[in-house]
Amino acid sequence: MSRPLILHAEPNDPLLDAMPDAEHMPVDALLPYVHRAEWPSVVRAEFPDDVVRRFAGRRVINRGFSYNGTRLRETLGEWGCHEQWCHRLLQPLFDVAGEVAHDPGLKGVSRSRLPLNSQWFLLRRERPDIQVPTFVYAFGGTRVDLHDFKNPMQKSIWSLFDWKEETHLPVSEQHWHRFFVERPVGTPVLMHFVGDRVGFVFPRGPMSIDEAAFRELAGSVSTTFRSRIGEVLSYVEDDGTIRFHAFSPYLLSVARQPSFRDDLRAAYA
Template sequence: MSTESMAQADSRTVVITSELDDFVARRASALRAAVLHVDDLCECISTRPWPEVLKVDLPDYFKAAVRGAYVINRIFSLAGTKVASRLKAEGIDERWFHIRIQPLLELADCLAHDPGTRGVSRTLLPLDAQWFEIKRVGCEVSTPDFIRGRGRERPNVAVLREPIQKSAWSLFEWKEERSMTWEESQSNQFYVSRPAGIPIIAWYLGRSVHGFHCPGKTAEIDEVAIRAITSKARAAFRSDAGEMLLFLDGKTLCFHAFSPLLATVERVDGVAGKIDGWIMNGRRGAFDVPR
């Protein structure tokens, strides 16, 4: 992105993305907010001997755009980027890139999501870690029963009700698992009880905008309970915006997954306009940048 387009931005919100077709970035561009893509840094990368390994010379326009801004840091995966290809060619783990762009994120006034790569960022946790975190913050909600195998040994799934094998990284696929790798299917196998009840997608943007959507059957829903879960999830996953998959079985709500992608609620009527408002207004001071 050029320095000229950033100077024209009407918002102190900046979106940093790793997706070429990121819908939040698209909406931000339409709103004339600054949008940066990680591939703009590809030519700024150079390898170094251990222990530095990787150096990223941050351009001045990147620094100027991020400094003092509310940053929506949507660097959830480097898959498909020029940066990922460059790192692979150099034999460098992608985690080094996340480490080296941390100084850029530290220029922000605050961040929308906990920074870091998958499994390091609290915004990007596997399912079993999510269930631990939501309980750790004192959220009064059920979580699925699960069991993990050790190595190539298949776990005793008899302890589960209708067990299904899943990838711990496959957050919203519960009817049919399509994202499990061969290695996951064979090693440290992860089994959970099949969801029971009616699926609910709960979502929030900042502290004040939230809602829920029932993609299937309608049901009588305790909005106060969902609002409480939303508040706890925001703290547990250090994320200023996100969506959750819940199941309502009778009167019991069961938390299944959290995602910062907002890919499901993007298609829900009326939510896109609220996302625009979140982009333009930001929630200043929601999360301090790690120092």
């Protein structure tokens, strides 16, 4: 089987270091094939056969996500194009790939890049038995009733792993559509999955866990969020309840873990 192809937006994407033997393609390598088009068309890509062949049937790990910071995104921005046009340009390459690691597309539209409460909703729609945090999501500037919360904290719906104290609350979310969650109790468990391989990091030191339950959780997360690879934060409460907090495709917390790298190697052999 040919080695996997990592299409990335950032030069220091942690997966590049974790998979040095994979083929690495910066998305800007595709920029020469992208052209502005006359109305009613907007932009178009003319990928030569040799580029298309690099994707055809390959196992592609699409690490582009937003493409922010790339010259491709910048160029499309200069042309006044909505970000979706960027994703549309690349879709034909993903269409010929054998497999794609994540659901491509815009933040919040891609199933792999959902805000917190959407993640909890969709996961529970698949698996009503899964426990998730209690939250309240105000509409506009309406008042928030936190009476039923034991220990509420305000969070950004997009801030996946900041659960001690929110450090990523943008100004736009501070007073409008405010999002409050129950502060987690119990012990955090970080799990990675690569296909059906899983591994764990215990930030507070070794602990015993219900591995079968976690594996099942990983399977459900992988399906619901259309991702072959990911990191999952949960809290195990005193009575053993596993409370799913967040899935992230960004892999920032697990990329350096030896067990994660081993699983990547094995899964993409």
